[in-house]
Amino acid sequence: MAESHLKIAVKRIKKDRLAVAGFCVICLFALIAILDSVPLPRRDVGGVKWTRTVLDALFQKEVEKSYSPPMAKTGVLNRKEFALESRHLLGTDNLGEDVFYNALKGVRTAFIIGIVPSVIAAFFAILLGLLAGYYGGWIDDVIQYIYQVLSSIPGILLLIAMLMVMERGLWQLCVALGVTTWVGLCRLIRGETLKVKNMEYVEAARALGASDLRVLFRHILPNVMYLVIIEVTLEFSSLVMSETVLTYIGIGVEPGTGSWGRMIMMADRELPNAIWWNLTGASVFLFVLVLAFNLFADALRDALDPRLREA
DSSP, X not given: OHHHHHHHHHHHHHHOHHHHHHHHHHHHHHHHHHHTTSBOOOEEETTEEEOOBHHHHXXXXXXXXXXXXXXXXXXXXXXXXXXXXXXXXXXXXXXXXXXXXXXXXXXXXXXXXXXXXXXXXXXXXXHHXXXXXXXXXXXXXXXXXXXXXXXXXXXXXXXXXXXXXXXSOHHHHHHHHHHHSOHHXXXXXXXXXXXXXTXXXXXXXXXXXXXXXXXXXXXXXXXXXXXXXXXXXXXXXXXXXXXXXXXXXXXXXXXXXXXHHHHHHHHHHHGGGTOOHHHHHHHHHHHHHHHHHHHHHHHHHHHHOHHHHHO
């Protein structure tokens, strides 16, 4: 039965052209992230071992003396033009770095931020939501108290506090985002577990002597997983935008890590000099990825949510 529902969901998604287009864009961005995760043999530059990825080998260009507009043949330094080492599709920033290459380097960070915190949040939400909904009583009261306390604290303040304790970094940011984003999904799983635990097949499993652990993870969890899939997909865009904002204000990923937030932060200083292409490059990449995920997530929700499916 579960397989037939999955096939029906896939067919419904295939009929949605926007969702298919969004999925293709997501696959393209995922490929870029994979290329930036595959290391090449270390390169010795001036006696320093430098680790490169496949993406670096394909798209990295020499750093220019200063900025240059998109596809320009010359750059500008101290109001004087100079010949560029190569052409740059989206130009170079104030530091002479290729904007298109920097935008591509932000893709891997976006996927890490979108996936790792979602896995952390899903772990807490599934575990606590199942326990609260299945056992009820004091266990439910304690878990509800925990997520009510977390919900009462502004998310940005909690994130800042955690990052100040753990220090700045990509993986520290992943942990902080994961720990602070499980509450909503936990509530949904708890509510669905309260309904599912009284179903006939669950009662039958208990009557046949199945342990609580088996009932929870063999009979209840598969029937609430659609909530996890939908929420994780919908949350991806929010997490990516959160990293961009946090890096922009200076508490996100560390310097040297590819980030659209870092590009936008640099562009904020460049705009008075009419250097708009750094901001445009980061914004377009961010917009396209978020839009693609939103289109796909909406179609996925319509296909998997039984309430919408029956309607």
